[in-house]
Amino acid sequence: MRDRPVGIAVNAVLGVVFAAALAVTAYAIADTWGAGYWVFGCVTGAVVSVLAMTCRHQVWAVGAGLGIAAVTILVAQIAHLPAEPGPAMALGLSVLIGSATRTLATPWAVAVAAGGLAVVASTWLTDTGTTVAGLNSVAWLAAVGTGLGLRLLDIRRRAAAEQVRRDERMELARELHDIVAHHITGIVLHAQAARIVRRRDPDQLDESLTGIETASSEALAAMRRVVGLLRDTDDAAPATPGPEQLGELVTRFTGPPVRLRLPEGEPGWPPEVTSTVYRIVQESLTNIARHAAHAHSVAVDVTQDRHTITVEVTDDAPPAPARYHRRGGYGLVGMRERVEALGGTLRAGPRTGAGWTVHATLPTEELR
Secondary structure, three states: OOHHHHHHHHHHHHHHHHHHHHHHHHHHHHHHOOOOOHHHHHHHHHHHHHHHHHOOOOHHHHHHHHHHHHHHHHHHHHHOOOOOOOHHHHHHHHHHHHHHHHHOOHHHHHHHHHHHHHHHHHHHHOOOOHHHHHHHHHHHHHHHHHHHHHHHHHHHHHHHHHHHHHHHHHHHHHHHHHHHHHHHHHHHHHHHHHHHHHHHOHHHHHHHHHHHHHHHHHHHHHHHHOOOOOOOOOOOOOOOOOOOHHHHHHHHOOOOOEEEEOOOOOOOOOHHHHHHHHHHHHHHHHHHHHHOOOOOOEEEEEEEOOOEEEEEEEEOOOOOOOHHHHHOOHHHHHHHHHHHHOOOEEEEEEOOOOOEEEEEEEEHHHHO
């Protein structure tokens, strides 16, 4: 959703740049060559510009742009037209080549870069003049350099996000020991009680067996929620923080004052749920301390109804440059990994006017 306005803005800027390049080209050619010599170069340049604005991430569009450039070079030589590719087409090709170098699979990216180099080489081999050849060379170098730089940056970002996901899954896996121990202990106690009841009061045996069945079902459900997670053999299982420890977490918080609201009574959540709620609040407060220490207040609301458990952390910090980008960092990736592992959803973003909200919901049906 957020990428769509950005794409529209980028296309608007490109449209202005391309239009200006076409206008300058038409004026310069009409002033030097006269008549309608500008028509051919401007029309082909406009076509490539449109491809760069609308289809720059498509292989066929990049191929079409390079093909048009090759044809215009040949036609310009045969018909004695002004040298091609002109400024507008050079800019359009640079956008197409840069986008392809950044986003396409490696073989296609290499092929596109090579195709652009072939177009540049042809401008030097034909009688186009050093100005046009130099312009296209600079445009090609800028496109490939920018595309490679952004490609490496994207790779680093994906690697960092994946590492966060792996770490979070490993943290969940470490808690598996506590989850299993919690439920297996209940099964053992019910089994011991069943042995005693069998000797003293056989009629009550069904109640103990029902308890074993319930505890076993809960254990299976809990393990199913963390299935597929790997676990180191030499790690130590951390303590699972309960709802009461949220108060301690808020007390230790050194940022703006925090108002904490929890469900009344004993929630009775499974261990993996209490640890997830704790982690959401912990990470949210950490983000506030790092990026919104100038907030006046923070509200932490944990509520539960028949269908959902809701965790919401909000602050009232005024907007600040780069805050929204930084608040959407890798900490949110880890929180989302935990929430989605339990079948829930997580949203984070700026509030209307001022402040930031982290809103997580966990369906209670998935926790049974």
